[in-house]
Amino acid sequence: MRTSRLALFAATAALVGLPLAAAPAGAADGDELTAELTQLNDSGASGTAWATVDGTNVEISLETQGLLDGAPHAQHIHIGGQNTCPANDKEGNGFEGALQTSDGADEYGPIAVTLTKEPGMTGAEHGLDVADFPAEASYSYSRTIEVSQEVAQQVANGDGVIVVHGVDHDGSGEYDGDTKSDLDPELPSEATDPAACGELNPAQMAMPHGGVETGGSSTSGVEYPAAIGFGTLALALGAFGLVAARRRATI
């Protein structure tokens, strides 16, 4: 069991040792990345993640739902493998074929950044600092983390995969069972099995902030009286007015 944990960390070291190959077109500094988190192990968990890279600072936020309540959820940015998520129905070496963390390493690689709460440590070697993780069924997490230049570059390129861990396979309401974790034999496998996964990809736009004020009187200011006149006219003309306007616009 120890060996798979060691293998994961060895893979991290190997990755860091690699020269920075010509990266595919990714996000530039300050661009946003997003991930849609979907369940692994039929956990019922889901969520979203958002990140932006500024130099060697990665600002990241997570919103999750459907996790086991009252139990810590280890969460990381994984980098490596194919930088993807395994399918929800992928089976592994865990409880009744459950996917353990190392069973998904071909897809998402080893831990690169540990997403602990302040002031927890964020290096890969702190991947199981269980006291520092969120422990609710649904939570909002946000933190800015200093990482190496390589990791910053990889995250900006869209190579990061968010993995949230902790699955109550037997529905007992807590992490238990005879299967030991592939990451730490002191822990039940339920505590570290992956529950949700999402690939951090560069957003295809500068994402607007806040809701959209497309209501009626929510448009205030100088233009409003003009809108009243036009609105009445448009109503009177009905579809004809719109068609006419459309012709003008497309010529």
Next chain:
Amino acid sequence: MKPLRASEPTAVRIPSIGVESPVHGLGLDEEGRLQVPSGELYDQVAWYDGSPSPGEAGPAVLEGHVTGAGYAPSVFFELGATRRGDLIEVDRADGSTATFKVTEVKSSPKDEFPRVDVYGATDGPELRVITCGGTFDKEAGRHLDNVIVFAKLVTG
């Protein structure tokens, strides 16, 4: 669906709710919020010109008002009646039409706007159509919710 080349939208039709409108481009204000149609174009649909053009990879963003003065219906008065499977056709400047199929219709409080779901990265070409809805807060002078239609490209 294979993404289309970039080409700005010129008109949009949602036959199931009888919507037909020209489309103009709008950007963000200083606070990074999406600007909304105003003046002569108040009752027309706008495209967020920082988003992909409809048919390109990523979520193209269209928006329009639900009502105008005195609750008069505006272009997206019926948007909340859109259903999964409905078609949305977007004419583009290059003469092509990108057709999207509705996958989901969501209503969300503005102060919990699902920013990542709406504007976040997508694998293929998608469309987001946004208007206001829900309770009208008279004191604040605004609708409390946004109605968001999610759609995916089916033909282009």
